[in-house]
Amino acid sequence: MDNLEELYNDIIMEHSMNSYNKKELDSCDFCEMGHNPNCGDEIKLEVKLNGDVIEDMAFTGHGCAISQSSTSVMIDVLKGKTIKEAKDIIETFINMIKREIKDEKELEKLEDAIAFKNISNMPARVKCALLAWHTMEDLLNKKGE
Amino acid sequence: MDKIKKDFPILNSNSIVYLDSGATTQKPQIVLDAVNEYYKKQNANPHRGAYSLSIEATRVYEEGREKIAQFINSPSSSQIIFTKNASEALNLIAYSYGLENLKKDDEVVLSIMEHHSNLVPWQFVTKRTNSKLKYMYINEEFELSDDEIYSKITDNTKIVGITHVSNVTGTINNVKKIIEYAHKKGAIVVLDASQSIPHMKIDVQKLDADFVVFSGHKMLSPLGIGVLYGKKEILENMNPFLMGGDMIEYVYEQETTFAPLPSKFEAGTQNVGGVVGLCAAIDYIEKIGYENIKKKEKEVVNYAINRLKELDYIKLYITPNEENHSAVISFNINGVHPHDVASILDANGVCVRSGNHCAQPLMRYLGIDSTCRASFYLYNTKEDVDILVNAIQKAYKMFEKYFKK
Numbered sequence: 001m002d003n004l005e006e007l008y009n010d011i012i013m014e015h016s017m018n019s020y021n022k023k024e025l026d027s028c029d030f031c032e033m034g035h036n037p038n039c040g041d042e043i044k045l046e047v048k049l050n051g052d053v054i055e056d057m058a059f060t061g062h063g064c065a066i067s068q069s070s071t072s073v074m075i076d077v078l079k080g081k082t083i084k085e086a087k088d089i090i091e092t093f094i095n096m097i098k099r100e101i102k103d104e105k106e107l108e109k110l111e112d113a114i115a116f117k118n119i120s121n122m123p124a125r126v127k128c129a130l131l132a133w134h135t136m137e138d139l140l141n142k143k144g145e
Numbered sequence: 146m147d148k149i150k151k152d153f154p155i156l157n158s159n160s161i162v163y164l165d166s167g168a169t170t171q172k173p174q175i176v177l178d179a180v181n182e183y184y185k186k187q188n189a190n191p192h193r194g195a196y197s198l199s200i201e202a203t204r205v206y207e208e209g210r211e212k213i214a215q216f217i218n219s220p221s222s223s224q225i226i227f228t229k230n231a232s233e234a235l236n237l238i239a240y241s242y243g244l245e246n247l248k249k250d251d252e253v254v255l256s257i258m259e260h261h262s263n264l265v266p267w268q269f270v271t272k273r274t275n276s277k278l279k280y281m282y283i284n285e286e287f288e289l290s291d292d293e294i295y296s297k298i299t300d301n302t303k304i305v306g307i308t309h310v311s312n313v314t315g316t317i318n319n320v321k322k323i324i325e326y327a328h329k330k331g332a333i334v335v336l337d338a339s340q341s342i343p344h345m346k347i348d349v350q351k352l353d354a355d356f357v358v359f360s361g362h363k364m365l366s367p368l369g370i371g372v373l374y375g376k377k378e379i380l381e382n383m384n385p386f387l388m389g390g391d392m393i394e395y396v397y398e399q400e401t402t403f404a405p406l407p408s409k410f411e412a413g414t415q416n417v418g419g420v421v422g423l424c425a426a427i428d429y430i431e432k433i434g435y436e437n438i439k440k441k442e443k444e445v446v447n448y449a450i451n452r453l454k455e456l457d458y459i460k461l462y463i464t465p466n467e468e469n470h471s472a473v474i475s476f477n478i479n480g481v482h483p484h485d486v487a488s489i490l491d492a493n494g495v496c497v498r499s500g501n502h503c504a505q506p507l508m509r510y511l512g513i514d515s516t517c518r519a520s521f522y523l524y525n526t527k528e529d530v531d532i533l534v535n536a537i538q539k540a541y542k543m544f545e546k547y548f549k550k
Contacts, residue, residue, distance in 0.1 A: 004492040008485075008543055017547040039484055039500060040514030062514065064482035065544075125488060 007122070008065065011115045015069035022072065023058045030143055034135030036127055041067045045135055052083045059132070066125050070116060071132035077111050083140055089113075090137050097126055149433070149441075150524045162495045162529040167312050167340060167473050167502075167520030169362045172422075176365055179425035180418050191417055192391050192408075202417055209420035210407070216427050217357065218348045219374055223406040226373040226380075227415055231339045232262040234358035234373035235306075237386040237410060238335055239266035242356075243304060245384060247274035251303040254332070256281045256289060256318065257510050258311040261503040263337045267306060276303070282510065287314040287464045294323055302332040309341035313502045313518065315473030316464050317341070324353055333379065339363055343522060344442060344471055346435050349374050361419060365426035370419030373410070380406055387412040438523045442472045446521050449474060449530040456534070458541055462516055475502075475516040478537065481544045483515045489543065490517075493536035 015021075028046040035042045041063030048056040057075040062068075074093075078086045093113055095101050099120050107114055119129045150156050152173040156163060163171055189199040191206045207222075214222040228234040243266070247253070253267050257280045271278040281297045284290050298305060305327040310317050324334045333355035338347050343364040349357050356379075361370040375383075385392055385403055389412035394402040403409045430438070447467070453459050453476060462475040478486055487499035498518045501508045508514060519533060 004489060005543075008489075013544070013547045017544070018549060040508070064484040066485070122488060124491075125484070128484060 007118050009115060011073065011112055012065060012069040015072040016065035019068065019072035021058055021075040022060060022068075024060060025056055025058045028056075028058075030139055032135050032139035032142070034131050034138075036063075036067070036131055039063065039067075039128065041128065041131060043067065043071050043132055043135060045071070045132065045139060047139060049083075054078055054081055054083070054086060063131070064125075064128050066116075066119065066128035067131045070113075070129045073112050073115065074132045074136065077113050078136070083143070086136070087140055090133050090140075093133050094130060094137075096120075097129060147524065147526045147528075150526065152429075153524050156524060160494055162525075162532045164519040164521065164525065164529065164533060165496045165498050166343070166363070166522035166525075167518065168498055169368065170343065170365050170522055171524065172365055172367065172426075173429050175429055176367070176422050176425040180367055180422045183418050183421040188417070190414055193414075206415060206417045206420055209417075209424045212424050212427060213372055216431075217342075217372075217374060218350050220350065221377065224374055224377055224380060226375070226407050226410040227420060228358075228371040228373055229369050229416070230362070230371035231337060231358045231360040232371075234356075234371050235262050235335070235337065236266050237373060238356050238358070238375075239270045241383040241386045241410075242333075242379065243267065243270035244273060247271065247276040247303060249275040250301065251276040252279055252299065252301045253277070253304045253306065254279045254281060254297050254302050254327075255306040256308065257283060257507050258314065258316065258318075258504065259306060259308055259506075260312055260337065260339070261505070263306045263308060263335070264506065267304075277301075280506070283314075283316070286466065287311075287316050287462060288466070288469060289316075289318055289323075291322070294326060298323075298327055298330050298332060300330055302327065302330055304335065305332050306335045306337070308337040308339075309347075310344070310471045310473070311504075311507075312340050312473060312520075313475050313504050313507055313516065314462050314464065315471045315475070315520075317469045317471050319469075320354070321352060328353070340471065340473070343430075344435075344438065355379055361423040361426065364423075365429060366423040367419055370416050370423050372423075377406070380410075385409050385412070389413045391415075433523065441523055442521055442525075445525050445527055445530060446470075446472050446474065448527050449519065449521070449533070452530055452534045453537075456537065456541075459537070462511065472521040473518060474520070475518045477513070477516055478541055478544075480548055481540060483517045485544070486517050486537070486540050489540040490533070490536045493532070493539065495533050495536045497533075 025046045029049045030047045032045050043061035046058050059071045116129045153171045155171050187201050189202040191203040210222045210225045214225050281289050281293045327334045335356045336354040338357050338359040342359045355376050357374040362368045392412040458479045460477045464470050483499035500515045
């Protein structure tokens with residue numbers, strides 16, 4: 001139970017229930033849908049670029065507290081970053097969840113997204129935490145094509 | 146400790162409350178012992194060897210078939226086909242009966258409550274044969290009304306697929322009425338008894354169903370053994386589904402003649418150990434008796450419904466008509482996603498399922514993504530319910546303080 005209450009902490013709960021990032025942008029350059037068919041979780045990411053900097057981001061959709069908060073926290077972290085920086089952060093987040101990070105220092109660039117570290121103890125919920133990050137990864141890869 | 150619960154090692158060695166029997170049941174010691182004994186003393190490839198151990202394995206396997214025939218009152222054991230589970234049995238029917246018999250503009254009618262296993266194969270088969278797939282929808286009491294049955298099953302209907310008990314709502318469908326009406330319209334009926342046979346006596350002749358399928362693992366037996374019952378004249382006219390060893394008579398370079406029932410539908414080495422486990426499970430169920438199982442389940446399930454109804458933030462997806470409800474309770478906590486509920490319940494030692502329960506069309510029809518599902522069986526107790534309700538209250542409290550004012 002300790003682990004669980006650590007996971008459902010203030011950052012995650014506030015972002016899942018009352019996220020200021022949950023809205024539609026007036027205009028956006030890129031948009032990507034992500035979904036986990038097994039849960040029914042669905043998110044839509046919207047991204048506005050200024051050159052190669054992520055100027056603004058927002059999401060809409062529905063799902064569990066983990067998937068919703070993970071999306072919102074990701075937006076906080078990636079806003080203002082270059083595409084290259086964003087890709088690096090996404091990779092680090094995914095590796096953190098997979099427990100493939102050896103040097104804890106590397107996690108500093110994840111800012112608040114570190115809050116999801118313990119999700120790796122709950123294999124059933126890993127896909128909830130990763131939904132937004134994989135969706136953003138797809139979006140950035142498509143953008144590069 | 147509850148007298149029945151004592152028989153289930155996993156429920157004693159773990160401090161868990163197991164409420165996912167609709168997905169798979171736990172196994173009593175006597176089932177585990179029976180399988181163990183088979184592999185220790187009788188195991189060989191059935192129907193193959195001339196040596197006595199193989200003959201012994203064959204005897205065990207075929208006696209198992211006899212036992213299952215008696216258990217569901219099949220007129221003969223040759224109408225009992227072993228499969229790996231209900232899904233494989235349903236695919237067998239869809240491929241070997243559906244593909245061969247459906248013509249353009251024929252109709253297959255299903256209930257919207259069907260598990261994907263009694264739905265996706267029919268999508269495939271109706272598309273292939275240019276026939277139509279129609280659904281009987283449930284009313285606000287989560288039941289199929291007579292009007293719905295009579296209006297959807299028509300003279301064009303050739304196959305009706307119906308689950309005896311819904312794995313989401315726990316609704317017990319009036320399958321006797323559906324079968325009678327379908328027959329009047331000239332259709333055959335495929336009955337999915339996976340969720341009913343653990344809880345109630347199935348008499349295939351009384352029901353007059355054309356096909357009945359179920360999985361052993363949902364009724365205390367090991368994983369990997371399922372049963373298909375079919376009417377003899379229908380099974381005899383069907384082509385084999387899977388081909389290979391033991392389902393043949395003569396194999397030439399270009400032609401093969403097939404074995405008679407039941408071997409025609411049992412290609413490859415069969416799961417004798419699974420049959421042994423299923424037979425031991427039947428012994429266990431019959432020793433306790435369906436009447437006693439039902440009585441205990443009713444008591445526990447009704448207690449759970451009443452306790453959950455006390456919580457004003459819980460929505461239940463069950464019929465108000467007690468006599469039409471089995472041992473499954475789907476519910477949601479207002480404002481909390483089922484996956485979060487299930488994780489918090491898990492942290493409190495309570496195993497429930499969350500998700501769409503392999504019934505996405507039903508979820509979409511109900512306008513929801515998912516539910517939590519507590520499904521009960523003979524080993525569950527009122528104490529289990531208390532622990533469940535406690536954990537639900539904890540989950541709600543964790544989220545309540547973050548709700549928008």
